[in-house]
Amino acid sequence: MTDPLQETVAGDAAPRQRYTLTETGFDEVPKKYRRFYRRWEGAGDRLAPNEVLCPVCRVVIRSTRELRTGDRVYCMPCMSRLVVTEGEGGRLEARVAY
Ligand SMILES: [Zn+2]
Numbered sequence: 710m711t712d713p714l715q716e717t718v719a720g721d722a723a724p725r726q727r728y729t730l731t732e733t734g735f736d737e738v739p740k741k742y743r744r745f746y747r748r749w750e751g752a753g754d755r756l757a758p759n760e761v762l763c764p765v766c767r768v769v770i771r772s773t774r775e776l777r778t779g780d781r782v783y784c785m786p787c788m789s790r791l792v793v794t795e796g797e798g799g800r801l802e803a804r805v806a807y
Contacts, residue, residue: 764804
């Protein structure tokens with residue numbers, strides 16, 4: 710399992726859009742994992758429906774599937790386990806899971 714999306718929210722029946730990930734040049738993880746992460750470009754950056762920002766290391770985590778509130782994702786660069794939550798304006802955010 711290489712995708713950062715480790716566990717989808719329970720009771721999630723609706724099909725999820727799939728995404729093809731391409732190399733991002735992110736070099737802080739082994740090569741086979743690179744397409745799953747990218748650097749956050751700052752205020753002008755926009756997250757796609759399959760992306761969420763790690764609150765710990767500020768790296769963008771990318772899945773091959775659309776992300777939803779309640780999903781559990783893993784951030785390899787900082788080894789954090791995160792839960793996707795709904796933030797301001799309905800935007801997806803991640804919080805550290807304990
Ligand atoms: Zn992180």
